[in-house]
Amino acid sequence: MSEPITSIADNIxxxxxxxxxxxxxxxxxxxxxxxxxxxxxxxxxPNSVIERIRKFDAEEYGTVRRGAYKLSENATxxxxxxxxKVADFMGAEKKGEIVFxxxxxxxxxxxxxxxxxxxxxxxxxxxxxxIEHHANTVPWQVLCEERGAKLxxxxxxxxxxLMIEEYEKLLSSKTRMVAINHVSNALGTIxxxxxITEKAHAVGAKVLVDGAxxxxxxxxxxxxxxxxxxxxxGHKMYAPSGIGGVYGKMDIWEELPPYVTGGDMIxxxxxxxxxxxxxxxxxxxxxxxxTQVIGLGAAIDYLNEIGLDKIxxxxxxxxxxxxxxxxxxxxxxxxxxxxxKASIISFYxxxxxxxxxxxxLDQDGISCRGGHHCAQxxxxxxxxxxxxRASMAFYNKPEELDALAESVKKCIRFFSA
Amino acid sequence: MSYDNELYQQVILDHNRKxxxxxxxxxxxxxxxxxxxxxxxxxxxxxxxxxxxxxxxEVSFQGSGCxxxxxxxxxxxxxxxxxxxxxxxxxxxxFHKMILGxxxxxxxxxxxxxxxxxxxxxxxxxxxxxxSLAWHTLVGALDKKFDGIxxx
Numbered sequence: 309m310s311e312p313i314t315s316i317a318d319n320i321x322x323x324x325x326x327x328x329x330x331x332x333x334x335x336x337x338x339x340x341x342x343x344x345x346x347x348x349x350x351x352x353x354p355n356s357v358i359e360r361i362r363k364f365d366a367e368e369y370g371t372v373r374r375g376a377y378k379l380s381e382n383a384t385x386x387x388x389x390x391x392x393k394v395a396d397f398m399g400a401e402k403k404g405e406i407v408f409x410x411x412x413x414x415x416x417x418x419x420x421x422x423x424x425x426x427x428x429x430x431x432x433x434x435x436x437x438x439i440e441h442h443a444n445t446v447p448w449q450v451l452c453e454e455r456g457a458k459l460x461x462x463x464x465x466x467x468x469x470l471m472i473e474e475y476e477k478l479l480s481s482k483t484r485m486v487a488i489n490h491v492s493n494a495l496g497t498i499x500x501x502x503x504i505t506e507k508a509h510a511v512g513a514k515v516l517v518d519g520a521x522x523x524x525x526x527x528x529x530x531x532x533x534x535x536x537x538x539x540x541x542g543h544k545m546y547a548p549s550g551i552g553g554v555y556g557k558m559d560i561w562e563e564l565p566p567y568v569t570g571g572d573m574i575x576x577x578x579x580x581x582x583x584x585x586x587x588x589x590x591x592x593x594x595x596x597x598x599t600q601v602i603g604l605g606a607a608i609d610y611l612n613e614i615g616l617d618k619i620x621x622x623x624x625x626x627x628x629x630x631x632x633x634x635x636x637x638x639x640x641x642x643x644x645x646x647x648x649k650a651s652i653i654s655f656y657x658x659x660x661x662x663x664x665x666x667x668x669l670d671q672d673g674i675s676c677r678g679g680h681h682c683a684q685x686x687x688x689x690x691x692x693x694x695x696x697r698a699s700m701a702f703y704n705k706p707e708e709l710d711a712l713a714e715s716v717k718k719c720i721r722f723f724s725a
Numbered sequence: 726m727s728y729d730n731e732l733y734q735q736v737i738l739d740h741n742r743k744x745x746x747x748x749x750x751x752x753x754x755x756x757x758x759x760x761x762x763x764x765x766x767x768x769x770x771x772x773x774x775x776x777x778x779x780x781x782x783e784v785s786f787q788g789s790g791c792x793x794x795x796x797x798x799x800x801x802x803x804x805x806x807x808x809x810x811x812x813x814x815x816x817x818x819x820f821h822k823m824i825l826g827x828x829x830x831x832x833x834x835x836x837x838x839x840x841x842x843x844x845x846x847x848x849x850x851x852x853x854x855x856x857s858l859a860w861h862t863l864v865g866a867l868d869k870k871f872d873g874i875x876x877x
């Protein structure tokens with residue numbers, strides 16, 4: 309007999325100990341223990357993050373980058389330390405290459421706007437893929453409409469993998485930007501972004517990687533990838549919502565005009581003319597979400613302590629286990645079977661609509677997402693109105709996937725009766 | 726294997742599986758397309774209204790969606806056939822209040838008949854639009870909203 313899943317998983321990390329760090333996981337939902345499997349939507353916070361936020365707000369809070377007094381100077385230092393943590397976490401060369409935003413959506417809008425204004429003109433082309441989140445689709449559509457540029461789309465195969473040979477055909481000297489997710493939120497596909505970047509650079513195009521789904525789950529090194537921009541969201545990496553950011557190569561940042569204007573992003577303002585601050589301040593107008601930035605730094609400390617390699621290994625074990633369970637259930641189809649996948653299982657039950665499925669899973673204490681996952685073009689590609697999605701984090705246990713599989717079977721029986 | 730909830734009752738499951746009046750009325754006097762953009766429920770309601778008598782002679786629908794949406798639309802069509810336009814609008818208001826928890830059919834006066842089956846929805850705020858889309862689309866048809874109805 310093969311080794312049981314729990315002991316394989318235990319050899320990678322001690323999930324019971326990890327679960328003690330997350331107070332939210334101890335609660336019950338509708339009388340059942342909470343099984344939280346919507347981590348691709350948002351993740352929960354460990355005690356260390358919750359406590360860091362509390363302490364900062366209680367004892368250290370102050371405005372940043374402007375007050376010439378102790379509280380503000382301390383807060384500014386902590387704020388910039390968080391930026392350094394992000395830079396180190398992503399493998400950026402310089403701290404100043406990290407621009408804080410409210411999250412990935414604002415990060416992509418910032419790049420689409422500022423890069424577009426400077427570098428995209430009529431007749432130019434932008435490339436995205438068929439499996440992007442709306443946040444990495446709509447800003448480019450709007451940009452193309454405004455600038456008279458053309459949006460091109462890399463198709464995907466039935467397994468949910470980008471068709472690289474088709475991508476190569478789309479690339480030309482007209483391509484200005486290739487904007488691709490590292491991991492698809494709807495299917496879990498891990499895209500070959502290094503290869504995509506290399507090919508884009510060969511025709512002189514820049515590359516933005518939407519890293520919202522990858523950065524909490526695998527080791528990312530932006531210099532290794534060599535992408536020009538890489539975006540992320542704090543709330544998907546065990547940090548507060550309302551904070552995220554974007555790495556950009558400094559020489560490109562320096563060329564870009566601001567997106568949002570106002571206080572803090574200026575060099576000098578007279579009533580006739582304003583000159584702008586250097587990056588990253590140029591792109592951080594107004595008082596930032598200070599506490600959230602501190603929380604983000606604490607979340608990175610926590611992830612580093614466990615280790616991204618261990619997290620990726622453990623979650624991969626969960627994915628393999630969950631995939632096997634689902635493949636054994638009659639009447640369920642996994643949507644997205646890419647060779648390289650992150651810990652996301654998107655599935656479709658023939659007899660039940662995903663919204664009914666999630667309501668019934670919730671009856672068993674299980675939180676899953678049912679819907680189009682803000683990726684309607686992906687749903688259209690697979691001819692589905694929506695899917696149900698279970699997305700795992702390193703605080704999930706194999707036993708929770710057993711419970712999910714049982715609940716899915718029960719739901720199928722219920723709708724087949 | 727049962728669920729401890731009031732939402733998916735047998736009648737609702739039955740109307741989901743075998744929706745009533747599930748067809749197009751050719752040359753309908755009124756029709757309207759309704760969508761829940763966030764979840765993808767998508768229906769068209771057709772009506773034949775006797776304008777002089779102010780009465781709904783025929784009502785039908787087509788479309789796709791979750792069980793709650795399909796059952797709600799199916800039950801609505803069965804319930805409204807032969808009723809006056811005025812009554813239909815009042816029932817829509819009562820239904821809406823019930824699923825939002827603003828009216829308790831066990832205490833307050835109403836004309837909902839077996840539509841009170843959907844009372845359980847008030848415990849599931851994320852699902853109210855699934856149940857109410859049919860009724861918003863009905864009113865859209867009566868008001869001749871040619872651009873259709875969207876719940877967002």
